[in-house]
Amino acid sequence: xxxxxxxxxxxxxxxxxxxxxxxxxxxxxxxxxxxxxxxxxxxxxxxxxxxxxxxxxxxxxxxxxxxxxxxxxxxxxxxxxxxxxxxxxxxxxxxxxxxxxxxxxxxxxxxxxxxxxxxxxxxxxxxxxxxxxxxxxxxxxxxxxxxxxxxxxxxxxxxxxxxxxxxxxxxxxxxxxxxxxxxxxxxxxxxxxxxxxxxxxxxxxxxxxxxxxxxxxxxxxxxxxxxxxxxxxxxxxxxxxxxxxxxxxxxxxxxxxxxxxxxxxxxxxxxxxxxxxxxxxxxxxxxxxxxxxxxxxxxxxxxx
Amino acid sequence: xxxxxxxxxxxxxxxxxxxxxxxxxxxxxxxxxxxxxxxxxxxxxxxxxxxxxxxxxxxxxxxxxxxxxxxxxxxxxxxxxxxxxxxxxxxxxxxxxxxxxxxxxxxxxxxxxxxxxxxxxxxxxxxxxxxxxxxxxxxxxxxxxxxxxxxxxxxxxxxxxxxxxxxxxxxxxxxxxxxxxxxxxxxxxxxxxxxxxxxxxxxxxxxxxxxxxxxxxxxxxxxxxxxxxxxxxxxxxxxxxxxxxxxxxxxxxxxxxxxxxxxxxxxxxxxxxxxxxxxxxxxxxxxxxxxxxxxxxxxxxxxxxxxxxxxxxxxxxxxxxxxxxxxxxxxxx
Amino acid sequence: xxxxxxxxxxxxxxxxxxxxxxxxxxxxxxxxxxxxxxxxxxxxxxxxxxxxxxxxxxxxxxxxxxxxxxxxxxxxxxxxxxxxxxxxxxxxxxxxxxxxxxxxxxxxxxxxxxxxxxxxxxxxxxxxxxxxxxxxxxxxxxxxxxxxxxxxxxxxxxxxxxxxxxxxxxxxxxxxxxxxxxxxxxxxxxxxxxxxxxxxxxxxxxxxxxxxxxxxxxxxxxxxxxxxxxxxxxxxxxxxxxxxxxxxxxxxxxxxxxxxxxxxxxxxxxxxxxxxxxxxxxxxxxxxxxxxxxxxxxxxxxxxxxxxxxxxxxxxxxxxxxxxxxxx
Numbered sequence: 006x007x008x009x010x011x012x013x014x015x016x017x018x019x020x021x022x023x024x025x026x027x028x029x030x031x032x033x034x035x036x037x038x039x040x041x042x043x044x045x046x047x048x049x050x051x052x053x054x055x056x057x058x059x060x061x062x063x064x065x066x067x068x069x070x071x072x073x074x075x076x077x078x079x080x081x082x083x084x085x086x087x088x089x090x091x092x093x094x095x096x097x098x099x100x101x102x103x104x105x106x107x108x109x110x111x112x113x114x115x116x117x118x119x120x121x122x123x124x125x126x127x128x129x130x131x132x133x134x135x136x137x138x139x140x141x142x143x144x145x146x147x148x149x150x151x152x153x154x155x156x157x158x159x160x161x162x163x164x165x166x167x168x169x170x171x172x173x174x175x176x177x178x179x180x181x182x183x184x185x186x187x188x189x190x191x192x193x194x195x196x197x198x199x200x201x202x203x204x205x206x207x208x209x210x211x212x213x214x215x216x217x218x219x220x221x222x223x224x225x226x227x228x229x230x231x232x233x234x235x236x237x238x239x240x241x242x243x244x245x246x247x248x249x250x251x252x253x254x255x256x257x258x259x260x261x262x263x264x265x266x267x268x269x270x271x272x273x274x275x276x277x278x279x280x281x282x283x284x285x286x287x288x289x290x291x292x293x294x295x296x297x298x299x300x301x302x303x304x305x306x307x308x309x
Numbered sequence: 310x311x312x313x314x315x316x317x318x319x320x321x322x323x324x325x326x327x328x329x330x331x332x333x334x335x336x337x338x339x340x341x342x343x344x345x346x347x348x349x350x351x352x353x354x355x356x357x358x359x360x361x362x363x364x365x366x367x368x369x370x371x372x373x374x375x376x377x378x379x380x381x382x383x384x385x386x387x388x389x390x391x392x393x394x395x396x397x398x399x400x401x402x403x404x405x406x407x408x409x410x411x412x413x414x415x416x417x418x419x420x421x422x423x424x425x426x427x428x429x430x431x432x433x434x435x436x437x438x439x440x441x442x443x444x445x446x447x448x449x450x451x452x453x454x455x456x457x458x459x460x461x462x463x464x465x466x467x468x469x470x471x472x473x474x475x476x477x478x479x480x481x482x483x484x485x486x487x488x489x490x491x492x493x494x495x496x497x498x499x500x501x502x503x504x505x506x507x508x509x510x511x512x513x514x515x516x517x518x519x520x521x522x523x524x525x526x527x528x529x530x531x532x533x534x535x536x537x538x539x540x541x542x543x544x545x546x547x548x549x550x551x552x553x554x555x556x557x558x559x560x561x562x563x564x565x566x567x568x569x570x571x572x573x574x575x576x577x578x579x580x581x582x583x584x585x586x587x588x589x590x591x592x593x594x595x596x597x598x599x600x601x602x603x604x605x606x607x608x609x610x611x612x613x614x615x616x617x618x619x620x621x622x623x624x625x626x627x628x629x630x631x632x633x634x635x636x637x638x639x640x641x642x
Numbered sequence: 643x644x645x646x647x648x649x650x651x652x653x654x655x656x657x658x659x660x661x662x663x664x665x666x667x668x669x670x671x672x673x674x675x676x677x678x679x680x681x682x683x684x685x686x687x688x689x690x691x692x693x694x695x696x697x698x699x700x701x702x703x704x705x706x707x708x709x710x711x712x713x714x715x716x717x718x719x720x721x722x723x724x725x726x727x728x729x730x731x732x733x734x735x736x737x738x739x740x741x742x743x744x745x746x747x748x749x750x751x752x753x754x755x756x757x758x759x760x761x762x763x764x765x766x767x768x769x770x771x772x773x774x775x776x777x778x779x780x781x782x783x784x785x786x787x788x789x790x791x792x793x794x795x796x797x798x799x800x801x802x803x804x805x806x807x808x809x810x811x812x813x814x815x816x817x818x819x820x821x822x823x824x825x826x827x828x829x830x831x832x833x834x835x836x837x838x839x840x841x842x843x844x845x846x847x848x849x850x851x852x853x854x855x856x857x858x859x860x861x862x863x864x865x866x867x868x869x870x871x872x873x874x875x876x877x878x879x880x881x882x883x884x885x886x887x888x889x890x891x892x893x894x895x896x897x898x899x900x901x902x903x904x905x906x907x908x909x910x911x912x913x914x915x916x917x918x919x920x921x922x923x924x925x926x927x928x929x930x931x932x933x934x935x936x937x938x939x940x941x942x943x944x945x946x947x948x949x950x951x952x953x954x955x956x957x958x959x960x961x962x963x964x965x966x967x968x969x970x
């Protein structure tokens with residue numbers, strides 16, 4: 006363990022991390038977001054889902070620093086008297102959960118398809134990549150919307166509400182797999198012809214094992230970069246879907262849902278209901294994006 | 310006759326994260342009007358860099374850190390970009406290595422010739438076009454009047470290099486810096502292109518600095534030759550003298566490693582070791598770790614160009630003040 | 643030239659076929675259109691009659707062929723939600739979306755390309771750094787949030803521009819345009835910026851990267867050695883060589899703009915196809931979704947074709963023998 010830590014501190018990645026203040030800052034911000042979301046039930050000042058504690062008298066409170074602000078509601082409250090800050094923390098939880106799960110899902114599908122296409126080659130490769138090409142022609146959000154719409158039409162409402170979260174994860178994940186598949190295929194093609202893979206084949210190691218133990222570790226770098234940048238895209242996609250009313254169920258509001266709710270009160274002057282969740286979303290996405298950019302440059306200095 | 314180009318103590322530096330690298334150090338030479346100076350050396354010796362410094366197109370962050378370059382007695386190494394631009398093309402022409410990449414693929418060769426002629430000589434479009442066709446004829450493009458509207462990809466490599474030569478000469482510069490003009494071409498075409506270039510330069514009275522690593526080309530084309538090593542000139546002199554009677558131990562090694570045409574040899578000589586990286590040039594003479602005739606002074610004091618019987622060599626062997634000694638390797642051996 | 647166009651169209655056909663198959667599958671198997679159209683009370687005979695009249699009792703391929711045939715004639719049946727012909731609904735909404743997409747594309751190209759060229763040429767100037775920071779934020783901002791913030795600032799706080807709708811429109815034949823009235827133009831500003839901003843940052847980053855790449859090439863160095871003016875080198879030689887990749891991405895982005903219009907139209911309650919689509923998704927109105935999907939696919943395929951033709955115009959290397967003469 007100590008050796009592993011020492012090795013990590015000695016690595017190029019760590020060196021380039023320490024040299025970039027922007028990266029350190031975004032890592033800290035991302036960490037705060039993740040911890041704040043993960044431990045929302047312990048950290049949040051209110052429980053926005055506990056109907057017993059909601060009181061309409063507390064509705065539409067502006068942020069604490071405004072004239073009619075209430076110190077108990079730091080970032081104000083919404084139409085139901087829910088504390089915005091708490092709602093953001095719980096909302097970020099849903100946003101992050103959906104984001105991470107859909108990226109992992111896209112990654113699993115994409116890496117598997119990419120490995121298969123790159124390693125099998127020929128007609129299999131041609132077919133899989135053609136599918137990826139066709140899908141890449143269409144924007145992610147359109148595909149996610151379509152999947153979501155089809156699920157809504159195909160499932161009875163009661164069932165749909167129960168599985169809505171999984172539908173969103175599936176919809177976003179399925180819209181993002183081609184990027185992974187393409188990159189992994191490209192790297193696999195390169196690795197496949199390298200001598201160590203040929204050598205492994207000569208000594209009789211099975212194809213599947215070669216792929217998993219030799220090729221896979223070598224394509225992980227680019228996959229990690231796509232996953233990081235993909236996470237920010239997934240969070241944006243989820244927020245967009247929820248904003249459009251096609252995402253997560255109302256009972257589990259994400260940041261996008263909160264912004265959708267706040268949008269209705271924009272014209273009447275209660276700007277904070279939409280703006281603070283929006284800022285939280287921007288901060289989260291920006292920090293993840295900056296980390297992804299750094300990772301890409303650090304793993305592949307030639308790109309600079 | 311006053312030299313056309315004078316380079317004095319030219320020093321080019323590259324600031325990098327790990328400190329400043331000196332790519333050229335104390336490079337001095339002249340080129341007389343109408344003269345062809347060959348520049349030879351291994352890759353990385355600084356011969357192309359010298360050419361780039363003269364035309365004022367060093368790749369950033371490279372910069373001229375010392376010395377001076379004079380054209381017709383006028384300093385050109387410290388000119389602002391816009392003034393230097395006016396010198397490029399009409400006073401100093403350039404030819405690059407790879408004709409496949411030097412021509413803009415999206416414009417016809419005629420358009421590239423016309424814009425060069427117009428912007429340097431200020432002629433009207435019709436006259437510029439007439440000259441463009443004329444230049445294509447001069448460099449031996451068949452059916453020039455039709456080919457003038459062709460795109461670069463419609464020419465073969467050798468023909469493209471002819472077009473590049475036309476582009477370099479069309480504003481009638483007094484000096485051509487030709488950087489490996491035949492290296493990227495088929496061997497069968499190299500001789501044609503070099504003959505063309507040599508002929509045109511002679512006809513127009515144009516001076517030329519011919520950068521190449523091909524001693525055959527130098528022997529055939531150049532009047533004088535400069536041998537570069539690790540960013541410095543090792544030896545400079547008339548071609549015959551340098552080829553037949555090299556003075557600097559490096560030049561001798563270089564000449565010995567070229568297969569002679571007139572007789573068979575069993576084994577070619579080679580110089581042990583390799584040229585030092587710019588970040589690790591040894592003190593004293595840069596060649597000293599590889600030199601078979603190295604002695605004490607070579608390790609501490611950097612040699613200047615010294616008269617060496619027909620050529621000038623940067624080697625302490627030719628300094629009467631050096632105490633002549635047997636090479637150390639022998640003494641210790 | 644003609645062979646090139648035909649080969650491109652042939653390549654596009656499988657894409658359209660796949661999309662048509664997906665649309666049809668949605669149409670035929672998702673939800674139960676019969677139940678939706680019959681409502682609560684019906685007899686078995688009524689149900690059978692409807693099934694027969696919709697052709698749902700016929701084999702898969704017959705149904706698919708029929709669907710295709712109808713689609714080619716612009717027939718997508720009735721909207722479940724509005725009980726009106728889908729084609730009519732879409733035709734009604736198309737002008738709004740197309741005008742919005744056109745303005746957004748204009749914004750993104752007219753601002754994105756110059757910004758990209760500038761940041762490519764003067765990569766270390768403070769303005770370039772500002773542009774790059776701005777672009778990073780641009781990529782991190784979800785479209786709908788940009789719209790909301792613009793509404794908050796320019797409609798709610800400043801009160802300069804309308805926050806929803808198209809303003810007054812003028813009927814030109816069947817096309818209703820907002821480009822001819824002051825209120826229509828005013829209404830276009832915020833949605834166009836919202837929709838174009840992401841594409842703008844993308845185009846800017848792309849042009850910058852391409853510019854940096856091209857400025858390193860030998861032919862640019864040779865152009866300098868020939869004594870050409872910077873203006874000619876940068877805006878003639880360099881910019882033209884960046885155009886091929888820029889056209890590709892800008893073209894594909896134009897398709898993206900039409901798709902992203904869904905979001906922008908929702909934010910600004912813009913009465914276009916996107917708003918229609920999102921309302922259909924929310925109410926599982928399959929015929930409209932299927933038709934919209936086919937239409938978008940057609941738009942993408944057309945854009946790809948136009949992009950290929952533009953290549954043809956820009957890059958002479960593609961003209962000889964359909965690209966066979968590349969290189970030597």
